Amino acid sequence: MKTIVTIEGMSCGHCAMRVKSAIEAVSGVSSAVVDVTEGKAVVEGEGLDANMLRGAVVKAGYSVVSVLP
Numbered sequence: 001m002k003t004i005v006t007i008e009g010m011s012c013g014h015c016a017m018r019v020k021s022a023i024e025a026v027s028g029v030s031s032a033v034v035d036v037t038e039g040k041a042v043v044e045g046e047g048l049d050a051n052m053l054r055g056a057v058v059k060a061g062y063s064v065v066s067v068l069p
Contacts, residue, residue, distance in 0.1 A: 003048050005041040006065040007057055012036065015062070022060035026052050039065075 005023070010016060016034040019041060023032040029045040043053060050067040057064050 001044070001046055001048055001069070003043045003045075003050070003053065004066075004068045005043060005053055005057060006068075007034075007039050007041060007062050008065055009062040010034070010036045010039060018060050019057055019062060022056040023053060026056050029053075 007019060010019060013036065016036045020032050020034045023029055023034075023041055023043055026045075026049075028047040028049070029043055031044045032041050034041045041057075053067055054064045
């Protein structure tokens with residue numbers, strides 16, 4: 001299952017690594033690819049919970065615009 005998380009507030013590679021680590025700590029996530037220039041994370045995994053993904057990004061210090069399958 002693939003989910004796209006649109007994120008605001010990232011501006012550098014460190015931001016991307018912080019978001020990637022936060023997302024990959026969520027249960028069910030097998031991988032996350034974060035693109036700072038597009039402001040998106042492509043998340044792969046099984047049984048992904050949009051609210052858990054949103055919460056992980058917010059806890060890392062960024063805003064979530066949308067979480068779409």
